[in-house]
Amino acid sequence: MGNYFKQLSIALFFFLAIAATMVLGQGTRVGFYSSTCSRVESIVQSAVRSSFNSNPTIAPGLLRMHFHDCFVQGCDGSILIDGSNTEKTAGPNLLLRGYEVIDNAKTQLENACPGVVSCADIIALAARDAVVLAGGPGWAVPTGRRDGRVSLASDTSNLPGFTDSVDVQKQKFADKGLNTQDLVTLVGGHTIGTSACQFFRYRLYNFTSTGGADPSINSSFLPQLQSLCPANGDASRRVGLDNGSENRFDSSFFANLRDGRGILESDQMLWTDASTKTFVQRFLGIRGLLGLTFSAEFGKSMVKMSNIEVKTGTNGEIRKVCSAIN
Ligand code: HEM
Structure with a gap:
């Protein structure tokens, strides 16, 4: 009898170990392409760098593209699809910039390692590289996302709007598994880039x-x-979202909110609402021991955002061309 239980528990142990590997294996991981396309990071980085060198405003464009990709159908490159009524054509996405950078990186990657690297991963890597070029922090980007096969303009209502109350902003982030700290941290991405007058x-x-x-x-x-x-x-006409420091990735955006110099109504409200103000204050070091370092938190929240509803394993596909489903 004792032997029977021993065997049963060994079998159970292996079953659980395999099940755990399968579940964990569903996610993304740093170095996913290390044996299949070891040059992926340097290829994406050089594509982002060369476009940034001729036009630094590409950095905020790529960061925002990753956010808009992740909030609609997950981080699956659905933002890149051309056609009528795709995400790209929806109001909130009309001013997105940087598609050509993703296409350029994809072309080079298809030469180096055909059919291996997803467009969704290219966006995630490019957003990180863009932040670094703008003087911000770097972080390790887990990869292994697969590209989605659905892109609908009507799905973009998930995206937060510039008149959304803090409660609505929090709800839209919570729907994607992101908490109030992630909200304040990620909106801090407005430390770079500009807004058209029409939005404020x-x-x-x-x-x-x-x-x-x-x-x-x-x-x-x-x-x-x-x-x-x-x-x-x-x-x-475009105006810097972080007044006085729109090209530099730093924490002055939060000081601007404190000083009533936020540009978007949704940004300024983060200082009005008590639940978000605490985090703005912590980034400003007003809270003493409870201080938070924006550059460190930004990388962590970006990794969380970049894992929203990702397709991995055999889900989705690896697109041949980023602007079209295979
Ligand atoms: C409540 C959430 C958010 C709202 C309502 C919002 C809204 C906006 C609006 C209206 C613009 C101006 C677009 C234009 O005129 O081209 C903008 C720009 C931008 N957003 Fe957000 N945003 C939010 C969160 C985020 C997050 C989470 C990120 C990234 C992590 C981000 C990154 C950017 C960047 C970098 C720009 C500048 C784009 C450029 O210069 O082309 N935003 N956002």
């Missing part, structure tokens, strides 16, 4: 019932914003 001009004129501007805007900052975005001026 309504805050500058006739915002209140008495015809005033959004009272959360610092009164000495308001005239600057009004001159950059006149009431009847060019709605596509």
Whole structure:
């Protein structure tokens, strides 16, 4: 009898070990391509670097692309698909930039190791490389994502909007497994890049019932914003999201929120709401021992974001061309 139980428990142990490997093996991992395409990281990095050297605004473009890819159908490259009614064609994605960088990296990768590297992984690596080039932190990017076969404009309603309340922002992040700290940290990605006047001009004129501007805007900052975005001026004119430091990945974005110098209403609200303000303060070191270091937290939250609803193993496909399903 004792022998029987011993054998049973050994069998159970192996069964659990295999089951655990199968479950864990479903995820992404750092170095996924080490034996199949060892040059993947250097190829992506050089594609990002060469485009950044001629146009540094490609860095925020690639970071935002990764976020918009991950929140819709998971991080599966669905943002890259051309065609009518694909994600690309939806309102929130119309101003995304950097598709050519992904295509360029993919072309080189197809020469080096055909059919191996997913477009979803290229975006994840390129977003990290873009942050590093803008002076931000680096982090190890787990790979092994596969490309999705669905891309629908109608799915983009998952993306947070610039007028969303903090509760709605938190809910949209929670739906993707990201907590309030991740929200504040990842929105800190607005430390680089710009916004078109069209997304915040309504805050500058006739915002209140008495015809005033959004009272959360610092009164000495308001005239600057009004001159950059006149009431009847060019709605596509671009303004730095991190006033005074739009090309540098640093923590000054949070100081701007504290000072009423946030550009998007959704960003400024992170300072108004108590649950998010705590994290902004911790990034600013106001909370003493509870201080958080933005550069370290950003990498951690990016890894979490980059694992949203990933397709691995035999799910999805490895696209031949990033803009089309095979
Ligand atoms: C509540 C969440 C968020 C909202 C409502 C939001 C909204 C926006 C809007 C309206 C713009 C301006 C787009 C344009 O005019 O081209 C923008 C730009 C940008 N967003 Fe966000 N965003 C959010 C979160 C994030 C996250 C999580 C990241 C990355 C981790 C991110 C990265 C960027 C970057 C880098 C830009 C600048 C793009 C450029 O210069 O082309 N955003 N965002």
